Amino acid sequence: MSILSRNVTRRRALTIAATAVTVALAATGCGDGGSAPALPGAAGGDKAAQSVFDAAPVASDAEIPAGSTMDKIRKRGYLTVGGSLDAPLLSQQNPVTGEIEGFDADMAKLLAKYIIGKPEVKTVTIGTQTREAMLQAKEVDAVFQTYTITPQRATQVAFAGPYLTSGLAVAVRKDETSIKSVKDLAGKTVIVGANTPAVTALPEAAPGSKQVAFATDPQAVQALLQKRGDAYVQDFTLLASNAKSNPGMKVVGEPFTTEAYGIGLNHEDTEFKEFVNNWLRKIQADGTWAKVWQNTLGSVVEGGTPTPPAIGSVEGS
Amino acid sequence: MDALTGHLGEFGHGLVTTVHMTVVTTIGALLLGVIVATLRICPVPLLRGVGTVYVEVLQNLPLLALLVLFVFALPTIGITFPLFTSAAIVISAYEGAYLAEAIRAGINTVGVGQAEAARAIGLTFSQSLRYVILPQGLRAVIQPMGTICIALLMNTSLAAAVGVVELTQAANNVNLVEAQPIAVFTGAGLAYMLLALLISRITGALERRFAIVR
Numbered sequence: 265m266s267i268l269s270r271n272v273t274r275r276r277a278l279t280i281a282a283t284a285v286t287v288a289l290a291a292t293g294c295g296d297g298g299s300a301p302a303l304p305g306a307a308g309g310d311k312a313a314q315s316v317f318d319a320a321p322v323a324s325d326a327e328i329p330a331g332s333t334m335d336k337i338r339k340r341g342y343l344t345v346g347g348s349l350d351a352p353l354l355s356q357q358n359p360v361t362g363e364i365e366g367f368d369a370d371m372a373k374l375l376a377k378y379i380i381g382k383p384e385v386k387t388v389t390i391g392t393q394t395r396e397a398m399l400q401a402k403e404v405d406a407v408f409q410t411y412t413i414t415p416q417r418a419t420q421v422a423f424a425g426p427y428l429t430s431g432l433a434v435a436v437r438k439d440e441t442s443i444k445s446v447k448d449l450a451g452k453t454v455i456v457g458a459n460t461p462a463v464t465a466l467p468e469a470a471p472g473s474k475q476v477a478f479a480t481d482p483q484a485v486q487a488l489l490q491k492r493g494d495a496y497v498q499d500f501t502l503l504a505s506n507a508k509s510n511p512g513m514k515v516v517g518e519p520f521t522t523e524a525y526g527i528g529l530n531h532e533d534t535e536f537k538e539f540v541n542n543w544l545r546k547i548q549a550d551g552t553w554a555k556v557w558q559n560t561l562g563s564v565v566e567g568g569t570p571t572p573p574a575i576g577s578v579e580g581s
Numbered sequence: 582m583d584a585l586t587g588h589l590g591e592f593g594h595g596l597v598t599t600v601h602m603t604v605v606t607t608i609g610a611l612l613l614g615v616i617v618a619t620l621r622i623c624p625v626p627l628l629r630g631v632g633t634v635y636v637e638v639l640q641n642l643p644l645l646a647l648l649v650l651f652v653f654a655l656p657t658i659g660i661t662f663p664l665f666t667s668a669a670i671v672i673s674a675y676e677g678a679y680l681a682e683a684i685r686a687g688i689n690t691v692g693v694g695q696a697e698a699a700r701a702i703g704l705t706f707s708q709s710l711r712y713v714i715l716p717q718g719l720r721a722v723i724q725p726m727g728t729i730c731i732a733l734l735m736n737t738s739l740a741a742a743v744g745v746v747e748l749t750q751a752a753n754n755v756n757l758v759e760a761q762p763i764a765v766f767t768g769a770g771l772a773y774m775l776l777a778l779l780i781s782r783i784t785g786a787l788e789r790r791f792a793i794v795r
Contacts, residue, residue, distance in 0.1 A: 393766070397762055397763070458741070459753050460757075477744055477750065479743075483743075492664070
């Protein structure tokens with residue numbers, strides 16, 4: 265009898281295990297599916313991006329003195345950039361073409377074009393913990409990774425720019441009605457991305473809120489939908505693209521902080537910083553910046569193209 | 582150095598969570614390890630099979646994948662555990678598989694004559710296990726079990742990926758403000774090293790106390 269009952273339990277256990285695995289696979293599938301369509305600019309975006317690169321300016325020889333960082337990059341033939349592969353609309357690898365697409369990725373290619381004459385970029389994926397060390401060791405020429413300019417960071421790296429400003433916003437599940445802005449987050453459990461500005465900004469903006477941090481954006485979205493928290497605080501543009509691909513969530517209120525993103529450069533190399541700042545002024549003036557914005561972030565954010573931030577307008581840049 | 586001393590509160594909280602997680606998980610993993618090792622040597626073929634499958638499945642999957650699956654897949658079938666509990670369950674189950682193998686190795690060091698003698702004086706399987714085999718088997722593998730506990734301590738840092746603010750996540754959070762990765766992570770590393778040293782001292786003392794001179 266005992267053997268029989270064991271057999272039954274074992275079979276049942278196997279069925280349960282099989283169901284769990286199937287569900288797990290389906291769930292991870294959903295996770296990927298959730299982030300992949302967050303590339304509305306991708307269809308036909310390739311061509312648009314290519315035409316921007318074709319029209320983009322190239323530095324004159326006079327701007328690149330022999331022996332400078334720019335000269336070394338030009339001789340090497342490609343620009344080494346520290347960035348991400350998993351940030352939708354900013355820097356995300358297209359699984360079909362292998363190209364890295366988004367605002368940060370396009371800006372990096374434009375800088376490469378300006379120095380070398382063609383948009384040749386070698387992207388090194390780096391974590392937010394290692395950016396300063398990578399720049400100090402000159403492992404990368406520049407970091408394009410929604411790198412918020414702060415005075416503390418500016419003691420270790422140089423920031424060109426800001427080249428983009430954004431802010432943190434609040435997203436909730438579709439059926440949530442009690443949270444209308446960041447002020448309503450007191451006493452709530454709030455999901456944030458680990459190592460994002462939200463970790464430090466949230467306690468100031470919403471005292472008394474409880475924080476749960478997840479490593480990646482798709483995980484955080486999944487956690488919100490699975491009710492592990494009442495809200496998800498993240499960069500506004502990222503939330504807008506998430507809300508577009510996930511009908512179960514919505515963005516509430518306006519961004520409540522201002523994050524100024526800079527291009528991280530080696531701290532000692534003032535010549536390169538000046539060069540990059542001049543390039544930024546040039547592409548802002550000739551409309552290239554606006555075209556890149558429209559191709560990427562502009563595809564999910566309502567309202568017109570914003571005015572690019574003034575170079576050097578932030579403490580630390 | 583200011584990056585460390587200015588955030589002792591955060592580091593302290595992280596350290597307490599790491600220690601809490603390590604203690605809870607070690608107890609869970611030890612219990613599971615003994616049970617699974619017993620399954621693997623028991624006379625019923627079906628139970629031996631279950632033990633083998635458990636060890637093979639859990640040893641051969643990366644811990645991070647298990648954590649992410651447990652935390653994000655179970656809620657889709659309506660089971661949601663708090664994050665700390667989820668991480669503790671998964672790490673216990675994972676390290677339990679390693680401990681089971683260490684304990685089984687210990688059991689194999691006990692001579693066949695011991696088991697035969699136990700049977701000869703009329704002990705049942707569970708009695709001979711409890712009074713004869715396990716007490717000798719466990720004593721033989723105190724050191725490897727200590728090593729696995731140290732690995733367990735290091736593996737608790739993976740809980741950071743699923744939202745548990747333990748020492749590594751605390752260090753990440755401090756670094757986000759201070760942008761001093763070398764100081765911050767050296768500090769966290771030293772804390773892990775001290776904890777690991779503590780575990781190895783404890784296992785050393787236990788081994789001296791319980792070792793059998795053969």
